[in-house]
Amino acid sequence: MELVSPGIGPIFWMTISFGILLWILAKYAWKPIMKALNERETSIDEALNAAKTAKQEMEQLKFSNEELLKEAKEERDSLLKDARKIKENIIEEAKIKAKEEAEKIVELAKESIQFEKMAAITELKNQLGSLSIEIAEKILKEELSGTEKQKELIKRLIGEVNFN
Amino acid sequence: MILRTLLIYLLIVFLNISYSYAEASMLSDDTKETREEKIHDILEHTEEAEFNAGKMILEHVIDAHEWHILTYTDSEREKHHVSIPLPVILYHEGEIVTFWSSKLEHGHGTHKGFKIETEGENKGMIIKTLEREILEGERILVEGDEASIPIDLSITKNVLAMFISVILLSWIFISVANSYKRRKGKAPKGLQSFLEPLIIFIRDDIAKTSIGGKKYEKYLPYLLTIFFFIFFNNLFGLVPFFPGGVNLTGNIGVTLVLALFTFAITIFNANKNYWKHIFNTPGVPWWLKFPVPLMPVVEVMGVFTKPFVLMIRLFANITAGHIVILGFISLIFIFSSISPALGYGVSVVSVAFSVFMGLLELLVAFIQAYVFTLLSALYFGMATEEHH
DSSP: OOSSSOOHHHHHHHHHHHHHHHHHIIIIIIHHHHHHHHHHHHHHHHHHHHHHHHHHHHHHHHHHHHHHHHHHHHHHHHHHHHHHHHHHHHHHHHHHHHHHHHHHHHHHHHHHHHHHHHHHHHHHHHHHHHHHHHHHHHHHHHHTTSHHHHHHHHHHHHHHOOOO | OHHHHHHHHHHHHHHHHHHHHHHHTTOOTTSSOOHHHHHHHHHHHHHTOOOOHHHHHHHHHSOOSEEEEEEEEOTTSOEEEEEEEOEEEEEETTEEEEEEGGGGGGGTOEETTEEEOOSSTTTTSEEEOEEEEOTTSOEEEEOOSSOBOOEEOOOOHHHHHHHHHHHHHHHHHHHHHHHHHHTTTSOOOTHHHHHHHHHHHIIIIIIIHHTOTTTHHHHHHHHHHHHHHHHHHHHHHHOOSTTSOOOSTTOHHHHHHHHHHHHHHHHHHOOHHHHHHHHSOTTSOGGGTSSSOHHHHHHHHHHHHHHHHHHHHHHHHHHHHHHHHHHHHHHHHHHHHHOHHHHHHHHHHHHHHHHHHHHHHHHHHHHHHHHHHHHHHHHHHHHHOOOO
């Protein structure tokens, strides 16, 4: 049993037992293990790829969502703008209309005031006329109560009449 | 690596010298001696049974026909060996002889004319002795001038350890394969999750990178098997108790077979391109090839040195590790034979160094398995490389 010279026995048994070990392991261990490992690796790869595509899809979805949101916002903004414009227009119109109305009313009021005034003036004139006539009647009655006075008046009146 | 190899050769040479020196002074009882001489010898033997580090280390490192567990000395100062007997299988002169190694009485006895040679160039091997009966009824063995050596196919310590490791490895990996089947597509668990990184490491970092392409799949079972066989046995060799502690991957016969497997696979799978590289190396001036085939000779030598170096590297690294650890342990006994107190003192240092070496050996166990596998894969890759 030298240390550095190989003996027949170990070589013989090693060849046999290592050969058997190699056969057993290759057939019953390495084959299923490698198969399982490969399968698992492919499934992991697939899962990773699927996750990647899902992520991409998600991103796309997010992107389109954002786009949609953006559009909606824009639309809302434009709508608001329009609405504001409309509101302003309405207010403006209303103001103008109100002004016109007010002016009309004022005009009417002025007219009716004028009218009333005229009526009042007319009535006042009428009353003043009749009152003047009454006063004149009374004064005449008073003045022309004596014959002297009547004669004098006639005289003066005749004197006033110009005979041109 | 070179330094290490050099160191182990120096150690081997040194140990061999000290071992044979010790053996020469411990010649035992099978020569012609009178009874008194024998007794004297035995007494001397026990007196001289001082600790012999070289012998002890070598006995631990080399193969044996029995699995030695321990030796103790009883109150009558007699040594007893406790060991597991192993079957001896010999093929001698056309017949197969089998018996238990316990019949050889730890190398002191003879059975059916076979004994373990204790000296000379066949030391440690089982040889056939020539028996002769003499009249007094006492059996004396006389060795012939040429002791014939039978073909020894015994189940030795290393062979038994090999069988144990084959069974354990098969069991481990088949159970792992079953757990892959059982837990299909799920994360690994237990032993499976311990071994999976190693399997993937060999597949991705050794096989794929060295062989490349789709070709690696063909060699992967072999690469995985040698890696785990070497790694497992390296680790098992570091366990100091039965059934560990066997220097299996430090047995040159074992590493020889492993290297031959790699060699055979390389040769049988080599493509045209590989042979062209050897016999008609492209890019080399013609005068290196034609009148004197210098390059082809160098290349052909290279074909054989590659597996040879694989064999030597694994053997030397593992054996050296065992020898260094045993050396540190031996220091305790060497010093305690001077004075017990000194022995206790040194034991602290020795154990510390042994632990350090043990940790280093754990690393070496992996590295050597890795290197052997990687180089095998590289050779396969070279043999199957396509022309480009």
